[in-house]
Amino acid sequence: MPKESHEQKAARTARIIDALEEEIPEARIALDSTNDLELLVSVMLSAQTMDSLVNKVTPALFAKYRTAQAYADASEEELQQAISRIGLFRNKAKNLKAAMTIIVRDHGGQIPRTREALNELPGVGWKTAGVVAYHAFGTPAFPVDTHVGRLSRRLGLTSQEDPAKVEEDLQKLLPPERWGRAHQLIIWHGRRTCHAQRPQCDACVIEKECPRVGVTLSDLKSPASATKRAGRSRPAPKRRSAPSRKASPKRKRPTKAR
Numbered sequence: 004m005p006k007e008s009h010e011q012k013a014a015r016t017a018r019i020i021d022a023l024e025e026e027i028p029e030a031r032i033a034l035d036s037t038n039d040l041e042l043l044v045s046v047m048l049s050a051q052t053m054d055s056l057v058n059k060v061t062p063a064l065f066a067k068y069r070t071a072q073a074y075a076d077a078s079e080e081e082l083q084q085a086i087s088r089i090g091l092f093r094n095k096a097k098n099l100k101a102a103m104t105i106i107v108r109d110h111g112g113q114i115p116r117t118r119e120a121l122n123e124l125p126g127v128g129w130k131t132a133g134v135v136a137y138h139a140f141g142t143p144a145f146p147v148d149t150h151v152g153r154l155s156r157r158l159g160l161t162s163q164e165d166p167a168k169v170e171e172d173l174q175k176l177l178p179p180e181r182w183g184r185a186h187q188l189i190i191w192h193g194r195r196t197c198h199a200q201r202p203q204c205d206a207c208v209i210e211k212e213c214p215r216v217g218v219t220l221s222d223l224k225s226p227a228s229a230t231k232r233a234g235r236s237r238p239a240p241k242r243r244s245a246p247s248r249k250a251s252p253k254r255k256r257p258t259k260a261r
């Protein structure tokens with residue numbers, strides 16, 4: 004792909020997101036919640052845990068703990084028991100109680116609406132804060148998880164590895180009102196097609212927009228590639244149900260506002 008200006012890269016980014024929207028309009032957050040408190044709890048619990056497992060645990064949890072005060076009043080042992088099926092449950096129970104205690108003490112029991120305030124809560128990093136701020140309050144954010152980082156580099160939209168720097172690069176390429184949706188679409192494309200190993204480039208709707216930075220020939224030796232080499236018709240991209248998500252390890256923003 005020839006060297007492109009910022010304007011050309013921004014236009015390409017817009018075409019990529021448009022194509023993904025057309026391909027996977029059903030893309031949405033896979034964690035079940037009905038309010039901002041439940042969303043925050045779900046996202047906190049999902050670190051290094053499949054969304055499907057979180058969704059199995061949270062109905063009983065949400066029925067028992069309906070307010071931030073209820074979590075703050077519970078003992079860590081009680082919370083551990085309620086989420087014991089989830090990975091890192093001891094640490095997550097500790098963070099849940101500590102975060103809800105701060106929410107009760109400093110925010111009147113209401114979930115803080117800014118990404119910066121959310122980021123100050125125990126167990127809530129910059130990425131998690133962005134996910135909650137965007138989905139709960141519509142705050143523009145382009146949270147960078149493992150999928151968004153990997154795809155952004157393969158697509159040549161950034162060369163950064165640090166999630167905060169990747170997000171800065173991505174934010175320059177789209178208007179703020181598109182950030183959150185673009186984040187969601189890229190995650191789904193990463194789970195369905197642009198896998199960490201063996202990306203399905205032959206079945207990718209944004210193939211013509213992608214320079215495949217860092218993708219090696221051995222990466223492409225996938226069943227889809229074999230089909231194409233054998234001269235068979237190109238397989239249509241599959242529409243699948245919401246894939247379960249394995250959250251990347253929580254990464255804090257390098258410097259926190261204090």
Ligand code: SF4
Pocket residue numbers: 154157158196197198202203204207208209210211213214215218
């Ligand atoms: S062409 Fe390949 S590397 Fe590029 S986004 Fe599609 S699947 Fe990923």
